[in-house]
Amino acid sequence: xxxxxxxxxxxxxxxLMLIFSFFLLLRGHNEPGGGFVGxxxxxxxxxLYFIANGIAEAQKALRTEPIRLIAAGLLTALGSxxxxxxxxxxxxxxxxxxxxLPVIGKVGTPLLFDTGVFLLVLGIALKIIFAxxxxxxx
Amino acid sequence: MLELILTGLCASAAGPLLYQRFKSRFGWIAxxxxxxxxxxxxxxxxxxxxxxxxxxxxxxxxxxxxxxxxVLDGLSLTFVLIITLIGxxxxxxxxxxxxxYAHAGRFYLxxxxxxxxxxxxxxxxxxxxxxxxxxxTSVTSYLLIGFNHHREGARKAALQALLVTGGGGLxxxxxxxxxxxxxxxxxISALYDLRSQIIAAPAYPAVALLFLLxxxxxxxxxxxxxxxxxxxxxxxxxxxxLHSATMVKAGIYLIARFNHIxxxxxxxxxxxxxxxxxxxxxxxxxxxxxxxxxKLLAYSTLCVLGTLTLLLGIGSRLAIKAFFIYLVAHSLxxxxxxxxxxxxxxxTGTRDVARLGGLxxxxxxxxxxxxxxxxxxxxxIPLVGFIGKETVYSAILEVETWGPxxxxxxxxxxxxxxxxTLLVGFRPFWxxxxxxxxxxxxxxxxxxxxxxxxAVLGLLIGLFPDFFIGxxxxxxxxxxxxxxxxxxxxxxxxxxxxxVLSLVTLLLGLGLYRIRTGRAGAALSWRxxxxxxxxxxxxxxxxxxxxxxxxxxxLLQNGSLRRYLLFILVTAVGTAGFxxxxxxxxxxxxxxxxxxxYEAVLAAIIIIASVMVITSSSRLxxxxxxxxxxxxxxxxxxxxxxPDLALTTFAIETLTVILFVLVLYRLPRFVDFxxxxxxxxxxxxxxxxxxxxxxxxxxxxAGELVSELKSYFAANxxxxxxxxxxxxxxxxxxxxxxxxxxxxxxxxxxxxxFALLKLRPDKGEQ
Numbered sequence: 001x002x003x004x005x006x007x008x009x010x011x012x013x014x015x016l017m018l019i020f021s022f023f024l025l026l027r028g029h030n031e032p033g034g035g036f037v038g039x040x041x042x043x044x045x046x047x048l049y050f051i052a053n054g055i056a057e058a059q060k061a062l063r064t065e066p067i068r069l070i071a072a073g074l075l076t077a078l079g080s081x082x083x084x085x086x087x088x089x090x091x092x093x094x095x096x097x098x099x100x101l102p103v104i105g106k107v108g109t110p111l112l113f114d115t116g117v118f119l120l121v122l123g124i125a126l127k128i129i130f131a132x133x134x135x136x137x138x
Numbered sequence: 139m140l141e142l143i144l145t146g147l148c149a150s151a152a153g154p155l156l157y158q159r160f161k162s163r164f165g166w167i168a169x170x171x172x173x174x175x176x177x178x179x180x181x182x183x184x185x186x187x188x189x190x191x192x193x194x195x196x197x198x199x200x201x202x203x204x205x206x207x208x209v210l211d212g213l214s215l216t217f218v219l220i221i222t223l224i225g226x227x228x229x230x231x232x233x234x235x236x237x238x239y240a241h242a243g244r245f246y247l248x249x250x251x252x253x254x255x256x257x258x259x260x261x262x263x264x265x266x267x268x269x270x271x272x273x274x275t276s277v278t279s280y281l282l283i284g285f286n287h288h289r290e291g292a293r294k295a296a297l298q299a300l301l302v303t304g305g306g307g308l309x310x311x312x313x314x315x316x317x318x319x320x321x322x323x324x325x326i327s328a329l330y331d332l333r334s335q336i337i338a339a340p341a342y343p344a345v346a347l348l349f350l351l352x353x354x355x356x357x358x359x360x361x362x363x364x365x366x367x368x369x370x371x372x373x374x375x376x377x378x379x380l381h382s383a384t385m386v387k388a389g390i391y392l393i394a395r396f397n398h399i400x401x402x403x404x405x406x407x408x409x410x411x412x413x414x415x416x417x418x419x420x421x422x423x424x425x426x427x428x429x430x431x432x433k434l435l436a437y438s439t440l441c442v443l444g445t446l447t448l449l450l451g452i453g454s455r456l457a458i459k460a461f462f463i464y465l466v467a468h469s470l471x472x473x474x475x476x477x478x479x480x481x482x483x484x485x486t487g488t489r490d491v492a493r494l495g496g497l498x499x500x501x502x503x504x505x506x507x508x509x510x511x512x513x514x515x516x517x518x519i520p521l522v523g524f525i526g527k528e529t530v531y532s533a534i535l536e537v538e539t540w541g542p543x544x545x546x547x548x549x550x551x552x553x554x555x556x557x558x559t560l561l562v563g564f565r566p567f568w569x570x571x572x573x574x575x576x577x578x579x580x581x582x583x584x585x586x587x588x589x590x591x592x593a594v595l596g597l598l599i600g601l602f603p604d605f606f607i608g609x610x611x612x613x614x615x616x617x618x619x620x621x622x623x624x625x626x627x628x629x630x631x632x633x634x635x636x637x638v639l640s641l642v643t644l645l646l647g648l649g650l651y652r653i654r655t656g657r658a659g660a661a662l663s664w665r666x667x668x669x670x671x672x673x674x675x676x677x678x679x680x681x682x683x684x685x686x687x688x689x690x691x692x693l694l695q696n697g698s699l700r701r702y703l704l705f706i707l708v709t710a711v712g713t714a715g716f717x718x719x720x721x722x723x724x725x726x727x728x729x730x731x732x733x734x735x736y737e738a739v740l741a742a743i744i745i746i747a748s749v750m751v752i753t754s755s756s757r758l759x760x761x762x763x764x765x766x767x768x769x770x771x772x773x774x775x776x777x778x779x780x781p782d783l784a785l786t787t788f789a790i791e792t793l794t795v796i797l798f799v800l801v802l803y804r805l806p807r808f809v810d811f812x813x814x815x816x817x818x819x820x821x822x823x824x825x826x827x828x829x830x831x832x833x834x835x836x837x838x839x840a841g842e843l844v845s846e847l848k849s850y851f852a853a854n855x856x857x858x859x860x861x862x863x864x865x866x867x868x869x870x871x872x873x874x875x876x877x878x879x880x881x882x883x884x885x886x887x888x889x890x891x892f893a894l895l896k897l898r899p900d901k902g903e904q
Contacts, residue, residue, distance in 0.1 A: 047793065047796045074885055121881075
């Protein structure tokens with residue numbers, strides 16, 4: 001009972017929603033958004049894709065295991081705390097590079113930390129959704 | 139000394155890797171580790187003997203007064219030399235003995251860690267550091283007792299030893315914290331001058347008892363003695379090392395180390411004296427019924443530990459001298475005999491004394507080694523055990539009250555020890571030949587050197603006591619009593635009462651041995667009432683705790699989600715609601731407001747959706763209705779200009795509905811199981827929660843909310859966190875470490891969910 005319309009639409013919606021989730025992540029520091037909600041939106045994007053195309057397709061589209069995303073997220077978040085230590089400042093002090101990149105804006109360890117949160121939230125949501133969905137198959 | 143401890147840790151970690159590489163030759167490599175430490179510490183011998191005390195300190199957590207400070211004085215040097223010396227014998231011995239074990243590499247890791255921890259324990263000059271090493275010895279002891287973890291007995295004995303010594307460890311920590319509160323210092327050497335202040339403090343009895351609880355459990359004193367014989371489940375090198383020569387003496391070391399900080403009071407001395415005396419007698423009596431080589435040795439170890447504790451309890455100068463000599467003597471002969479017992483087990487396949495005999499021709503070196511150690515254990519001139527026993531007797535003779543009783547008890551206990559010695563050290567070699575399962579022959583060289591070395595050392599120290607341990611004795615006594623002993627060690631004290639007592643002990647022991655091995659021995663057995671056995675109390679306590687845990691788990695966590703919710707909500711409303719009712723000076727006030735059209739519509743939708751959730755007979759419909767409630771909440775957040783919250787709520791609601799649908803798909807058809815009474819109860823709980831939340835919100839909004847946080851974050855978000863979104867700056871910068879903790883919890887929760895979904899006992903592991 002795969003809906004052709006939904007399946008086709010999801011193909012275009014997935015990248016769009018992912019771009020939107022990155023947008024949320026990047027603007028989070030100044031406008032509503034952030035890593036947490038970005039991760040949730042990205043997870044919703046894959047959830048939609050899964051509903052439209054089935055679990056196997058969704059897993060293929062993700063290209064990696066959700067558990068890897070969880071691990072990568074945790075490591076990124078933890079890693080963002082280390083530059084401060086190397087610079088001789090207290091653990092987790094935010095460090096900023098004085099760059100003003102277009103689109104991304106200022107780059108600093110808090111952004112890296114937020115990226116970690118993003119990856120982790122995406123990984124957790126997908127881990128649970130995929131686990132539940134896999135159970136459905138006989 | 140810190141670098142030696144660190145070296146020890148590294149060497150232990152390297153043990154398994156090197157073992158993989160060298161296998162059968164590893165014993166010779168492993169022995170260099172204790173040998174190196176022995177030589178390093180022996181190098182300091184002159185300095186200590188001349189009255190020096192070496193202190194080193196590395197600050198660790200200076201804010202809390204926790205330092206890695208070490209002290210090398212007479213007492214610690216004595217222990218260090220014993221630990222490394224026996225360590226050499228054991229490491230070499232294990233090279234051959236452990237060959238048949240599957241994970242011998244692991245064994246070297248554990249025992250190396252243990253040795254390091256034990257060194258740290260006796261060297262530590264900071265109470266927290268001491269506690270740390272103390273616990274590490276308990277943990278490594280647990281791992282080593284349970285080394286044959288495929289056997290249930292080994293696992294049980296390991297857990298028992300850990301629970302008893304670990305419980306004592308907790309008491310010790312509490313005592314240390316109390317002591318630090320009295321004095322304000324965790325450094326042991328800083329406490330020496332504060333004795334009068336400590337003893338006068340109201341908390342002193344608690345401190346003393348907690349310290350003694352730690353010490354008596356560790357050294358297996360009555361009524362905590364039962365774990366030691368059970369610990370014989372460990373491989374024999376472990377029994378020789380941990381459970382006779384070193385770890386069980388940690389408690390005694392603790393008493394000695396703190397003797398002139400906490401000691402001298404009736405409470406301290408009498409408790410130690412009583413515990414020691416009871417342990418000495420009870421252990422000797424219990425050894426009668428044993429026939430296993432290692433159990434016999436374990437009970438005689440208990441007896442000696444009791445005697446050592448008793449001597450500390452007497453606390454006179456002569457008693458301290460006896461304590462010191464007996465300590466050295468026992469470590470040497472008991473280590474030897476345990477190793478020989480292991481050799482017998484290894485070569486014959488049995489440890490039952492009734493089935494061993496006549497091995498002297500087949501195992502001549504072991505026989506002579508065992509004989510030497512046995513002479514020392516029985517207290518026969520000219521071995522160090524003789525001097526030990528002589529001084530013990532003369533120390534007890536000095537005691538005024540209870541003196542004769544103690545003396546009688548000591549003679550009786552020692553006579554039983556003589557009997558044990560004859561059973562363990564002589565009968566297997568010199569008795570009538572018995573056939574055994576395996577065909578015994580002399581043990582490999584690695585298993586002979588260590589015990590022989592220790593036995594010969596026992597003889598040499600007996601012959602030249604003053605040369606070997608004379609100056610250490612004085613220095614050790616200084617650490618225990620703070621006064622010079624002024625006593626010299628001599629082998630021969632002349633013909634006197636003490637010598638007569640020694641002879642009586644020997645003859646009595648010989649007589650007991652005759653009875654024990656004769657026909658009458660079997661008849662002379664008794665059964666103790668269960669209520670008298672501390673091990674039965676331990677079992678009862680453990681089972682009771684398990685039952686309690688089972689009962690409360692079944693009550694609170696029976697697997698029904700409704701039950702969980704019920705407990706959580708009732709508890710929250712009950713406690714917080716009670717506080718709300720009791721709180722004075724807060725009033726609920728309906729704030730002045732105007733209801734906009736949007737708000738009224740949203741409220742109406744929420745109410746309709748809620749009613750639908752309750753009344754719907756379709757789960758899907760209910761889930762969608764809950765989603766509607768959630769989205770309405772999100773819109774309300776937008777109305778009150780909290781876009782961040784709204785955004786997150788929308789995303790969460792979306793995913794929740796998806797997850798719900800995935801779960802629902804797997805659930806059986808919806809059936810209404812709840813009887814009306816239960817529905818009524820649920821309705822009441824729900825109403826109570828609703829009322830409580832309303833009351834709470836009204837109370838909170840009634841007062842002025844004064845918070846500096848809000849203005850602080852608003853002011854510092856952009857300059858400090860370089861972001862205009864305050865919420866996000868708090869999450870990723872100001873409170874980033876909280877977020878880090880939260881995401882770690884999330885990751886663990888995800889793994890938990892996955893495990894719950896995938897690992898089902900009824901399906902088998904996937």
